[in-house]
Amino acid sequence: MKQIRTLYFFELKKIVDRKITWMIGGVIILLCIFLSFADLLSSSVYVGDVSISGYEAMKINREYARNLKGRVIDDTLLQEMADSYPEGIENEGRVIINDRTNGTVGVITESTEENGERKVYAEQLDPQSFINEYEPIYSFMCNVVENEILGTSEEELYDERAMVISQNRTDQMLTEEELNFWEEKSAQIKTPFTYEYAEGWGNIWTYAYTVNYMIFLMIAICLSNMFSIEHLRKTDAIILCSQYGKKHLYLAKILAGATFGVITASLILGVTVISSIFVYGADGYDAALQLIYPLSSWKVSIGESIIILFGVLLIISVLYSVAVMVLSEMIKNSAAVMAVPVGIMILTMMIDIPYQWRIPSQIYDLLPTNLLIKFQLWDDRLVSVFGRYLTNFQISPLIYGIAVIILFWIGKRKYQRYQIAAR
Amino acid sequence: MELSLDRLTKQYRNKIAVDRVSLKLGEGVHGLLGANGAGKTTLMRMICGVLKPDSGTVMFDGIDVSTELYRSKLGYLPQDFGYYPDFSGMDFLMYMAALKGLIKTQAKRRANELLELVSLQGDVHKKIKTYSGGMKQRLGIAQMLLNDPKLLILDEPTAGLDPKERVRFRNIIAEIAKDSIVILSTHIVSDVEHIADNILMMKDGKMIYQGRWQEQLGDLEEFYLKRFEEE
Numbered sequence: 001m002k003q004i005r006t007l008y009f010f011e012l013k014k015i016v017d018r019k020i021t022w023m024i025g026g027v028i029i030l031l032c033i034f035l036s037f038a039d040l041l042s043s044s045v046y047v048g049d050v051s052i053s054g055y056e057a058m059k060i061n062r063e064y065a066r067n068l069k070g071r072v073i074d075d076t077l078l079q080e081m082a083d084s085y086p087e088g089i090e091n092e093g094r095v096i097i098n099d100r101t102n103g104t105v106g107v108i109t110e111s112t113e114e115n116g117e118r119k120v121y122a123e124q125l126d127p128q129s130f131i132n133e134y135e136p137i138y139s140f141m142c143n144v145v146e147n148e149i150l151g152t153s154e155e156e157l158y159d160e161r162a163m164v165i166s167q168n169r170t171d172q173m174l175t176e177e178e179l180n181f182w183e184e185k186s187a188q189i190k191t192p193f194t195y196e197y198a199e200g201w202g203n204i205w206t207y208a209y210t211v212n213y214m215i216f217l218m219i220a221i222c223l224s225n226m227f228s229i230e231h232l233r234k235t236d237a238i239i240l241c242s243q244y245g246k247k248h249l250y251l252a253k254i255l256a257g258a259t260f261g262v263i264t265a266s267l268i269l270g271v272t273v274i275s276s277i278f279v280y281g282a283d284g285y286d287a288a289l290q291l292i293y294p295l296s297s298w299k300v301s302i303g304e305s306i307i308i309l310f311g312v313l314l315i316i317s318v319l320y321s322v323a324v325m326v327l328s329e330m331i332k333n334s335a336a337v338m339a340v341p342v343g344i345m346i347l348t349m350m351i352d353i354p355y356q357w358r359i360p361s362q363i364y365d366l367l368p369t370n371l372l373i374k375f376q377l378w379d380d381r382l383v384s385v386f387g388r389y390l391t392n393f394q395i396s397p398l399i400y401g402i403a404v405i406i407l408f409w410i411g412k413r414k415y416q417r418y419q420i421a422a423r
Numbered sequence: 424m425e426l427s428l429d430r431l432t433k434q435y436r437n438k439i440a441v442d443r444v445s446l447k448l449g450e451g452v453h454g455l456l457g458a459n460g461a462g463k464t465t466l467m468r469m470i471c472g473v474l475k476p477d478s479g480t481v482m483f484d485g486i487d488v489s490t491e492l493y494r495s496k497l498g499y500l501p502q503d504f505g506y507y508p509d510f511s512g513m514d515f516l517m518y519m520a521a522l523k524g525l526i527k528t529q530a531k532r533r534a535n536e537l538l539e540l541v542s543l544q545g546d547v548h549k550k551i552k553t554y555s556g557g558m559k560q561r562l563g564i565a566q567m568l569l570n571d572p573k574l575l576i577l578d579e580p581t582a583g584l585d586p587k588e589r590v591r592f593r594n595i596i597a598e599i600a601k602d603s604i605v606i607l608s609t610h611i612v613s614d615v616e617h618i619a620d621n622i623l624m625m626k627d628g629k630m631i632y633q634g635r636w637q638e639q640l641g642d643l644e645e646f647y648l649k650r651f652e653e654e
Binding site for chain 2: 002003006007010013014017018230233234235236237238239240241242243244245246247248249419420421
């Protein structure tokens, strides 16, 4: 055991000593910090000659949202909201800006895109007053109700939500048992919702897909030579003929690589969370998930959903690490090893299997590159395991765990049977 | 103490690299001579357990080559010795010591002893990538000796060493061979003629000569060339 520990630290040293680890790590961390700022920096709001940045608009919107904290989203609040907007505003065919990352702003008259920068033109109003103080509620409703938001009553709002969820489940081809499962879960979700601002936490789900890919990329680059370098540098001969060079070293390498993967995932997600909290605020950790993602039937708070995301991401990072290291032993060429994850990333970004093909679509969506996306929060398809139904986020860690064990075994077999023949 | 090879055979596609080699070797230096491509490296890799023979067995005191116990008694210096450029000499030896089952304090003490033995004590904290060819080779010799091996396999060990270092190296090997089995492969006859108790000659995968060598038998180089011409 002591030997494994010593070898483990040496293997970590080998990873950390590489310049590319620090270079790619630095770039990815900067990208993660930038994720939260990107939308705010690339947009501005024009009111006649006056313009304010997306960040300023977000701050005004956040202040209004904080003022609404604790308000029940019921008829009283919805009526107050409807009264606050100029009469007939929606009937004139104009649209109220509904961009949560941007801070929603007044009434749009024109929207253009120049040189990749989005410009939104609104009617001339005082910059402080054209962001309606009920805009956060309006935004919430936009996620559920399609038309005539301002005339919607409490009953219509929650009925509409139930209807959209039901339609969603029909599209996902849920079985009777699955529908019953979710009916029970839905009954536990208390309505009407009590409003709370939670953009800082809620946005993490929006960034999760990018974060997942960055982790995959970082692991692929940094661990692709974990085993191949021993063959390339011809250290394999002295390693494999040493007492602990076969069994112990293989385990130490896998543990070191997995640790690196877990640290990478924690760091990248951690930086993204801190950046989002820094920009949007830490409010709403205990708020119901439905306030940001109304179509979800998970009975958890937004903060709890981020903990689940973090837990699954850690398991995924272990899977990525082990898969990359095993490929490194099998292919024995770090460039070729890197090409495999990059190929998978491109492929999964381009391909989407529709719900109609229930089984292939569900399997595809359970791939680690596809799981961490906000749409999964309202993917209600389940997997039956010995009569017990598990959600995607419950079954995936089990599947990934089994995949890690299988890959570990394949890699071990390959590594220990390696023959140093003519070079 | 005995190393036993029994009808060891290895074939690469159409070429038989090692052809039914059987040997029983005791303590002392065994000089393995042969031209390039004779099968020396393949034979040594099989003795080290990093290459599986097509048939035949390798045993050290009845212990099979595939076991951890066998490897715990083995020291190997391959022909093309690999290293980690960003490790210091000390880091490298500590890493190899962990692979060979030495505990940290023991490893540190042994590493210092060996670095002194191979005259690298002044360069222990320098990165290996800054070492000269000779220094790297001496580091390779040090790693081989870490676990105080009873079976030493050295494949062209004097490559990269200057004449002074070669003499020094030969003396180290002669000392170690007093209580261990050393197989030293080379195509340079002078590397083994003064220290080898036993000479092995390989040609085309076959062992063409095996016997003790003493100075009164004449010049080894002449004998070596004659044997190869005869075959």
